[in-house]
Amino acid sequence: MSENIVSVNNLSVSFDYQENFLSKKQKIKAVNNINIKIKKGSFFGLVGESGSGKTTLGRAILGANKISTGNVIFHDEERDFDLTTITPKEKKEYRKKAQLIFQDPYAALSPRMTVRDIIAEPLEVMKITESREETDARVRDIASKCRLNLEHLRRFPHAFSGGQRQRISIARALVSNPKFIVADESVAALDVSIQADILNLLKQLQHELNLTYLFISHDLSVVAHVCDIVAVMYLGHIVEMAPSRELFKNPRHPYTKALLSSIPSIDPENKSKAIELKGEIPSAMNPPSGCVFRTRCPHASQEGKEADIKMGLVEVEPGHWVDNCGVNCGA
Amino acid sequence: MKHLLEINNLDVKFDTDEGRITAIENVSLTLDQGKVLGIVGESGSGKSVTAKSIMQLNPGNTIYNDNAEIIIDDENVLKFTSKNDLKKIRGGKVSMIFQEPMASFAPAIKIGNQMVEQLMIHKSQDKKEAKNISIDMLNRVGIADAEKRFNQYAFELSGGMRQRAMIAMALSTMPKLLLADEPTTALDVTIQAQVINLMKDIIKEFNMGVIFITHDLGVIAQVADDVAVMYLGSVVEQGPVNEILKNPMHPYTRGLINALPDINNLDAPLTPIPGNIPSPLDRPSGCVFRTRCPHASQEGKEADIKMGLVEVKPGHWLDNCGINCGKV
Ligand SMILES: Nc1ncnc2c1ncn2[C@@H]1O[C@H](COP(=O)(O)OP(=O)(O)O)[C@@H](O)[C@H]1O
Ligand SMILES: Nc1ncnc2c1ncn2[C@@H]1O[C@H](COP(=O)(O)OP(=O)(O)O)[C@@H](O)[C@H]1O
Ligand code: SF4
Ligand SMILES: [Mg+2]
Ligand SMILES: [Mg+2]
Numbered sequence: 001m002s003e004n005i006v007s008v009n010n011l012s013v014s015f016d017y018q019e020n021f022l023s024k025k026q027k028i029k030a031v032n033n034i035n036i037k038i039k040k041g042s043f044f045g046l047v048g049e050s051g052s053g054k055t056t057l058g059r060a061i062l063g064a065n066k067i068s069t070g071n072v073i074f075h076d077e078e079r080d081f082d083l084t085t086i087t088p089k090e091k092k093e094y095r096k097k098a099q100l101i102f103q104d105p106y107a108a109l110s111p112r113m114t115v116r117d118i119i120a121e122p123l124e125v126m127k128i129t130e131s132r133e134e135t136d137a138r139v140r141d142i143a144s145k146c147r148l149n150l151e152h153l154r155r156f157p158h159a160f161s162g163g164q165r166q167r168i169s170i171a172r173a174l175v176s177n178p179k180f181i182v183a184d185e186s187v188a189a190l191d192v193s194i195q196a197d198i199l200n201l202l203k204q205l206q207h208e209l210n211l212t213y214l215f216i217s218h219d220l221s222v223v224a225h226v227c228d229i230v231a232v233m234y235l236g237h238i239v240e241m242a243p244s245r246e247l248f249k250n251p252r253h254p255y256t257k258a259l260l261s262s263i264p265s266i267d268p269e270n271k272s273k274a275i276e277l278k279g280e281i282p283s284a285m286n287p288p289s290g291c292v293f294r295t296r297c298p299h300a301s302q303e304g305k306e307a308d309i310k311m312g313l314v315e316v317e318p319g320h321w322v323d324n325c326g327v328n329c330g331a
Numbered sequence: 332m333k334h335l336l337e338i339n340n341l342d343v344k345f346d347t348d349e350g351r352i353t354a355i356e357n358v359s360l361t362l363d364q365g366k367v368l369g370i371v372g373e374s375g376s377g378k379s380v381t382a383k384s385i386m387q388l389n390p391g392n393t394i395y396n397d398n399a400e401i402i403i404d405d406e407n408v409l410k411f412t413s414k415n416d417l418k419k420i421r422g423g424k425v426s427m428i429f430q431e432p433m434a435s436f437a438p439a440i441k442i443g444n445q446m447v448e449q450l451m452i453h454k455s456q457d458k459k460e461a462k463n464i465s466i467d468m469l470n471r472v473g474i475a476d477a478e479k480r481f482n483q484y485a486f487e488l489s490g491g492m493r494q495r496a497m498i499a500m501a502l503s504t505m506p507k508l509l510l511a512d513e514p515t516t517a518l519d520v521t522i523q524a525q526v527i528n529l530m531k532d533i534i535k536e537f538n539m540g541v542i543f544i545t546h547d548l549g550v551i552a553q554v555a556d557d558v559a560v561m562y563l564g565s566v567v568e569q570g571p572v573n574e575i576l577k578n579p580m581h582p583y584t585r586g587l588i589n590a591l592p593d594i595n596n597l598d599a600p601l602t603p604i605p606g607n608i609p610s611p612l613d614r615p616s617g618c619v620f621r622t623r624c625p626h627a628s629q630e631g632k633e634a635d636i637k638m639g640l641v642e643v644k645p646g647h648w649l650d651n652c653g654i655n656c657g658k659v
Contacts, residue, residue, distance in 0.1 A: 049519035161607050191373040191546060196590040196601035218519060221549075225592040225601060248594065262524040263594050264549030268573045272553055274524035280491050281519075 002075040005212045006038040010070035030056040032236035045227030046216045052233040054216045058182040098180040099173040109157040116153040119171045146171040163194035184216045235292040242320040252322040301329040335540040336362040342396040352611040354380045355564045367541045369555030376561040378544045382510045426501035430513035432493040436485035443481030453504045468499040491522040509541045560584045563619040570647040582624045628656040
């Protein structure tokens with residue numbers, strides 16, 4: 001039995017993009033040659049700025065995006081699911097095992113359904129339960145695990161605060177008893193106090209239900225606090241990956257260093273010395289050749305700027321992977 | 332010395348279908364030239380309403396109390412009704428920038444034309460002069476190809492660039508007071524760092540006063556000189572940023588800090604503030620925080636206690652918690 005629950009091998013995902021119907025079709029490579037292994041029971045963090053490909057990678061692992069090249073394997077107890085060759089029938093089975101917690105519970109929850117019906121829907125759609133009693137029992141069970149007030153199951157979601165709505169969408173994601181959860185910016189819209197509450201809940205549910213998370217966030221402080229391993233994405237590539245403490249203590253890649261230095265410290269005496277990156281993230285439609293970060297990198301060397309260097313992760317310490325910057329630019 | 336801005340005893344109420352709600356109660360703040368006052372608090376705490384009151388931008392269902400004052404240059408701007416007076420606080424002495432720059436730009440008018448028009452209204456400059464000032468300002472905020480951007484529409488710019496253009500427009504009239512409402516909240520951290528640095532430079536160079544609203548204590552720590560912590564429409568603690576963030580005394584300020592994931596202290600647990608923010612329709616009587624406060628005493632829970640700031644150390648103002656509940 002594999003110690004990993006997900007293996008992503010040389011995965012690329014491209015989208016066709018057309019500005020308008022007259023213009024030429026272009027390809028956007030949203031995710032580019034990604035290799036990750038997600039260990040069972042881990043809280044795997046994926047960070048990076050908007051447009052870096054986090055959502056696309058998460059959706060590809062869930063089978064919600066078409067894989068262009070490479071593959072994604074989900075290792076279940078008895079069998080593997082290969083997402084590149086998965087049949088519609090297998091996909092139904094897979095859906096029960098791997099679920100998404102939505103970014104925006106406001107948009108994700110139907111205002112006309114009661115909380116009970118929202119949580120029950122996956123059970124009904126996937127035909128997991130056989131009677132209404134069984135459905136109700138599962139809904140009540142997961143709702144109480146998510147610390148929802150059972151009295152509230154009969155109400156409509158608009159009556160609830162942001163934190164309660166997020167708990168409803170967590171309960172909905174967990175009701176089918178999945179093993180693997182993608183949480184995509186699940187706390188981004190929440191105030192800090194509610195954010196703390198939801199993060200604690202996710203941790204607690206992880207232990208209680210043996211879950212593995214892919215936790216996607218643009219907030220490095222949050223990721224540093226909850227994740228045990230973190231991958232940093234930039235323009236479709238993973239540029240660095242390491243155990244969380246190691247990454248935040250010894251960042252190696254120039255982009256990771258810039259990201260960490262940009263976090264505003266809450267100590268007013270510790271005025272941030274943000275490493276200012278030139279300009280903005282280039283368009284994914286037209287990424288720089290060679291190292292994708294070279295147009296903004298403070299360390300890019302002349303050779304590093306040449307078009308024919310190749311990106312690729314190198315293991316610099318056990319478990320600490322960095323793009324082969326050093327080879328390219330000697331950084 | 333005279334303050335640049337003085338807000339005294341401001342109450343703001345809104346008439347809504349569900350009844351009259353209190354969005355702001357008894358807020359008093361001052362701001363001096365060249366200083367940045369941060370206002371921090373969770374959503375719904377009244378940060379935006381406070382800022383909008385200064386420019387009289389709250390909608391028609393707003394009710395201000397009679398004894399409220401918002402004083403700029405010896406005038407109570409809450410009493411302004413004429414077009415000419417309002418002009419002074421809307422783009423004249425006061426400018427505002429927002430989280431979403433598209434709120435500042437009309438989608439169908441080119442950036443340059445909007446800047447020029449604004450300058451002609453507020454500074455009665457001629458068109459050519461106004462154009463020069465605008466392009467200068469776009470340059471100043473770090474927009475490359477300012478002449479080209481001048482002729483573009485806001486939607487044609489990237490997020491970070493749009494934010495810079497909005498700042499340029501707000502500053503081109505040389506306001507004395509800048510109201511910045513979550514100006515970096517929607518930006519990625521590396522772009523946020525650029526915009527914060529830019530704003531700090533500009534605040535220094537133009538020597539204006541700034542109210543910087545954010546829910547992010549890290550941003551407050553980096554940009555503000557003083558901070559006011561708001562909860563449910565009331566300022567519960569206020570003072571120099573260093574003092575307030577290092578020696579927070581109000582249970583709400585402490586709660587905010589304890590809930591925050593601090594990158595420099597990964598072992599600290601994330602502790603939520605218990606309970607939920609009450610709806611402004613059932614604003615607690617007495618101390619607004621008492622329904623969630625870990626220290627609320629029986630007497631503190633009684634309805635007839637009064638909120639009010641007390642100076643507990645020079646410059647450090649705290650709601651009279653201690654008097655109410657004896658716990659601070
Ligand atoms: N369905 C789609 N069609 C075209 N382009 C897309 C689509 N989804 C994502 N993209 C593009 O792929 C890139 C990565 O997007 P995304 O995965 O959403 O990034 P993130 O979640 O890190 O913000 C972006 O440039 C985005 O515009
Ligand atoms: N025009 C309005 N009508 C009714 N209620 C309003 C209006 N504007 C703001 N409010 C309410 O006033 C309170 C304070 O709002 P706001 O200042 O926007 O909070 P913040 O900016 O701190 O998130 C909230 O409860 C909000 O719903
Ligand atoms: S390869 Fe060169 S340009 Fe790219 S990130 Fe590393 S040092 Fe910078
Ligand atoms: Mg995303
Ligand atoms: Mg606001």
